[in-house]
Amino acid sequence: MFETVRDFIKGLRGEDEARRPAADDPDVAAVALFFHVVGADGVIDAAESARLRSLIASDYGKSGSGITELLDAGREADRESVDLYAFTSVLKRHLDEAARIHFVELLWELAYADGARHELEEHVVWRIADLLGVDGRERVLARQRVAARVGTSLDGDDAADT
Template structure:
């Protein structure tokens, strides 16, 4: 399942990250911005989260080095300039089918749990993104539980289990 979403994300339209890729409607920048937003939701950017973000983007788009740095920078810049998440979620909702949207939520949980902890702001961010891209509560929780189980030191949860 994880490989399917990475493959799908890799095939999304848009050029290599750079000046033109920073457009709001570039699905790769939208994905990078949402992953960045999930990482930064608790206000603490840990190295392990940062490395996991870069790893996922590298795997998803087959980019490394300066291309990866440009995609990460475009995602960070887009997130920092955004007034809400809708600009990004609407792009992904148009480009991803339902299974791929569920898998994308799993990627977001991978970022959130990279540090082994789930903060309530991270949980809330994932809830909002899932709602906006049309992933129901059951699937969001299932993805959270699957990722938490795969990380033996994971702590935290939410009241919607």
């Protein structure tokens, strides 16, 4: 009986909506947070978009339409969200400590993808790391590793960040 009702509701939503990944999917939650970081400064430029697509291809093993579907689902989930907790709680359940630290590095890569430091993007990364249970020291070390790789200056303010 329940399956009949569920199938009927899926039919009402349409085939595209029924196939769309849910916001409680860890990949969708991660991409929603990626969008939250790159959009924090009010502008998602071409470098950030390209880095986001590249990151999804390399770290999430997606290609072609898989990238587009995940980007669409993540963008929509971010747009509909009222807080970061909904996404970080999903990731915290699915990622161990090392994976959460790696995820914070990915966030820093996106924050620095446009070649500039922006305090709003940095604040969002800080907040997400906090919600994921990544301590301040690990967050700063992750930021330093990414800054060294991408050549972004940290302006010597790491001490104030811990």
